[in-house]
Each structure stands twice: as C-alpha cells, then as structure tokens.
Amino acid sequence: MHLDVTTWSHVFKLDPDKELSDEWLERICLSGTDAIIVGGSTGVTFDNTVDLMSRIRRYEVPCVLEISDQDAIAPGFDLFFIPMVLNARDPQWIVGNHQKALREYGAILDWNQVMTEGYVILNGESTAAKMTQADTALDIKDVEAYARMADRLLHCPILYIEYSGAFGDMALVKRMRDLLHQARIFYGGGIDSPDKARQAAEAAHTVVVGNAVYEQPEQALATVQAVRDVRAHQPS
C-alpha cells in the first residue's frame, strides 16, 4: 500500500450515503486507482461509514476517511483527512467542528494518520458551498491567497479545489499548483469522462472522481487509465 499521498494521481471518492453494488465496488477498488476516499456532504453516519469501509477493506487499496461529521468518525481507516473550508462564512467549517472533534478524540488520535485539507469551494450551487456558506465570489487573486494560506500559513499537505458538481477552471487549478511550496493540489468536480480526467490531471497533482461513480460508472472507471496516460508523459 502507498500511504504517501504525494504519489497519488487518481483517487475515487465514495459516498457512504449512496448505493453501490458489490460488483461495482470491486471494479472501483481493483481499478488501479491510488486510493479510495470515503466522504460525503449529507447523510453520512457512523453505521454507513463503517459499512462502506468494511466492504472496501476486502481489497488492498488504501482507504481514507474524509471527516465531515464527528459522529461518523470510525476507526480502521489508513488515513483521516480533515477538511478546513477556508472560504466558509460559517466558522464551524473552518475550525469549529474540528475543535469539537478534538475535544472528544484529541487525546487518543494517532496524529501520524491525520492530514489537513485546505478546501476552497468554488461552485456556489453545490451542496457543500451552501452548507458551509462558502464565499464563492472569488477572483484569481483571492484563490491564490487561499492557496498560500493552506500551503504556507496552515501547512496543509493538501489544497483541495472543489467544484463539486461542475467541471472547473483548469487554468486556475494549474496556476494554484504552480505557486504551492509543499502542498499537493487535489481537484474534484465534474470529472465524468476520460477527457475531463486528462485535463484535470494536467492541472492538479491528484484527480478526485466522485459522483460519476454513481452516475456514469463505466466512464468513471475509465478515468483511471486516462490519468495514468497523462502521468506517463509527464515529469513527476
């Protein structure tokens, strides 16, 4: 298993609140993707999180929990990603929920398994944007400032550019990648075809494929090879 996220170019994000057949789960887990992230915006519970985790655990692929609700924190994952929504207007999504979770689990956490994600949510129509009251009226200089904040001020190992539900501006994503000092850029949103995966792989370090798994699974599966093809022709 590779738990070094800096080597990941493709990950799938699976939502505990959505149905996925055993057959499709197997195809996803054996696809050659670098990791599976378990996470979602709504309806995520301890039970459906543990259920999905234990099904993924039949395979060797690294399995990460992206924590969005402290009641759904379950042991047994390889890593725990902690999203901090930097452009949230509601401070609960910046540090508030994190403080509550640390109050409960801070003393027993294995910090070697914990990584922060500096999130910037850019699609104002998305559930994530509405839930966090994200300020999505940002120009490129605003996003640059958030990128530097995640990278240099907060030392987040991951800057997550989230367009959730829409395919974003890849020129912007690439520009953020080029200014990062240590963080890796994860891109998520609207990757529902190999072609879009290729474009995203050219801009971001790591491409996250989520909804397409449920909506166009064959296309979603084909994104793994598409990203691999881009990497094969790129210097790392």
Added chain:
Amino acid sequence: MHLDVTTWSHVFKLDPDKELSDEWLERICLSGTDAIIVGGSTGVTFDNTVDLMSRIRRYEVPCVLEISDQDAIAPGFDLFFIPMVLNARDPQWIVGNHQKALREYGAILDWNQVMTEGYVILNGESTAAKMTQADTALDIKDVEAYARMADRLLHCPILYIEYSGAFGDMALVKRMRDLLHQARIFYGGGIDSPDKARQAAEAAHTVVVGNAVYEQPEQALATVQAVRDVRAHQPS
C-alpha cells in the same frame, strides 16, 4: 540577536497607539527581555507602527510585528506574527483577514519571517474578545482541543493563551503546555508584578508583559528579572 522564539522566556508587547517616553522605551529595550512585540487591538496604523518600530530599532532587541490590521503591515521587523483567533465566532479573525493580507502581500512575503500564533482568548471582558466575538465560555477540555488544534492540526509554532486585562488560570496554562507536541505557549494578561510574572513563567514557555508597561512601568520592568530567576531554577 536571538530570533529563535523557542529560547524566549520573556517579551514585552508595546502598543503603537499608546504613548511611551524615550526614557521608558530605552529602559524596556535594554531590560534584558528576549524580544519586543509591537501590536494592539485598536488604533494601530501604518504610521504609528513604523514610528514605534523605528524607535525600537535604535536598540539590539529583536522586534516583532503582531499583525492585527493589514493596513498596518510595515517592513523592517525581524519577524511577523500572524494571530489566528481559534475561538473567534467571527471568521474574519480566524482566516478572513489573513486571506485579504495574503491577497496583497502573499507573493512578496519572506515566509521565513512569518510565524502563526494560535490564539485562545479567555477573558470575555477584554477588547480583543469583544472585537473577535470570542467564545470564552470554555471548559478545560475545550481549551485542550484548541491547544491540540494549534499544535498538531495547524502546526502553529505558538499557542497564545490570552487573558488580556486579567491574570488567568495558571493551572490551565501549565496543563496546556504539558500537552503540546511542538508549539510554545505564550501567556499574556494581567502580569503587573514580579510575583505574577514568576507564576506565569512557571506555567508558560514565554511570558508576555503588555499593559503594565504603561500602567506600572517599574513593576513591568521588574518582571524581566523575575522570569529569569524562575528559568535559572528550571530545566529548560
């Protein structure tokens, strides 16, 4: 000059918006304190910041700007401390103002001079608490969670426990110090005598003396030796 904050046991915090005679400034700067922090909650401007900095610059003591207002960011300091008020209810004081400042200065900043302070403001009556809408109704587990957040999640080199205007709970401060992994704990608030400075030095890594400089300057000056005496009898 020592720019390694991990060696600092005593610092003075001077407010650009308050009057200090040349004679007293000299006594402060030559007191043997480890550094001078320039910062305040209200009335801080570019002009009064530069004025105070240039007066301190006549002496060899390290001089830090604690940035509270982006309009008062001036060059010429040895270090720049960036406070993030973790228990602020207003997100501007967690990351919002920081994003605006990075939007302006992010590309030209010397990041080697920048350090984050994870602030927890505990005196609800203070100007700082009111300005940031800090949630000060915290029990010890809440403060522990913020301490771990600053230390392990945000990688802040400084956890700043701020009682601003009142002398705090030194048992709490010491408990926070003991759970930190890498951060140093700065304590500020109500240190207006050598005795209080001693108590604070036994609890925190670094003791910050602020208002007393203006209100009881002889007592303030005597805190330097008081802290030194404690350190002389302590393992580092």
